[in-house]
Amino acid sequence: QSALTQPASVSGSPGQSITISCTGTSSDVGGYNYVSWYQQHPGKAPKLMIYDVSNRPSGVSNRFSGSKSGNTASLTISGLQAEDEADYYCSSYTSSSTHWVFGGGTKLTVL
Amino acid sequence: QLQLQESGPGLVKPSETLSLTCTVSGGSISSSSYYWGWIRQPPGKGLEWIGSIYYSGSTYYNPSLKSRVTISVDTSKNQFSLKLSSVTAADTAVYYCARHCSPPVQCFDPWGQGTLVTVSS
Numbered sequence: 204q205s206a207l208t209q210p211a212s213v214s215g216s217p218g219q220s221i222t223i224s225c226t227g228t229s230s231d232v233g234g235y236n237y238v239s240w241y242q243q244h245p246g247k248a249p250k251l252m253i254y255d256v257s258n259r260p261s262g263v264s265n266r267f268s269g270s271k272s273g274n275t276a277s278l279t280i281s282g283l284q285a286e287d288e289a290d291y292y293c294s295s296y297t298s299s300s301t302h303w304v305f306g307g308g309t310k311l312t313v314l
Numbered sequence: 315q316l317q318l319q320e321s322g323p324g325l326v327k328p329s330e331t332l333s334l335t336c337t338v339s340g341g342s343i344s345s346s347s348y349y350w351g352w353i354r355q356p357p358g359k360g361l362e363w364i365g366s367i368y369y370s371g372s373t374y375y376n377p378s379l380k381s382r383v384t385i386s387v388d389t390s391k392n393q394f395s396l397k398l399s400s401v402t403a404a405d406t407a408v409y410y411c412a413r414h415c416s417p418p419v420q421c422f423d424p425w426g427q428g429t430l431v432t433v434s435s
Contacts, residue, residue, distance in 0.1 A: 239421035
């Protein structure tokens with residue numbers, strides 16, 4: 204069982220917006236602005252999409268945005284495109300000796 | 315462009331030691347203040363951080379694996395390595411190496427392609 208809780212799957216039609224949640228505790232998501240999101244296509248390496256809750260690395264589309272409220276972080280993808288279909292993982296720094304925790308992943312299906 | 319590539323045996327017998335190497339290209343493993351990490355993903359499951367190392371050799375590990383894990387660095391070869399001892403079927407996973415983001419940013423970027431290690435007799 205993963206330390207951070209994500210929905211197993213979400214779906215949306217092209218052009219729509221979807222939001223993926225990531226729920227942790229006050230020791231990780233709620234305690235630090237160190238939430239990151241990764242996109243993983245089948246058989247590929249995870250790719251950083253959002254860091255420090257809401258920052259986009261250079262080259263990542265501005266259709267991807269991140270936010271946080273309390274112990275829950277969210278990734279929003281607007282203007283869904285077929286290429287967005289992938290697995291998405293959240294991660295957070297934690298004050299526990301584990302240091303880094305991940306979510307179980309969310310499979311995004313573009314209908 | 316920085317690239318990471320994992321290498322090592324794809325099959326390890328139970329009770330033996332898993333050994334993997336991550337080769338860094340496009341940049342020096344000893345430049346700037348980066349940590350380098352190992353992360354794994356069991357089939358059909360989520361990601362788990364294993365441990366990380368600084369070019370100087372300073373390490374920190376996931377407590378759940380600490381008694382079995384050793385991470386080392388070879389700056390002359392621009393590589394860092396993972397050893398996981400006394401493996402069981404539960405250690406079957408895709409193993410990724412990744413670079414930590416530059417502090418104060420906290421994330422992992424980039425990642426290697428990953429290598430599947432199966433523990434089986």
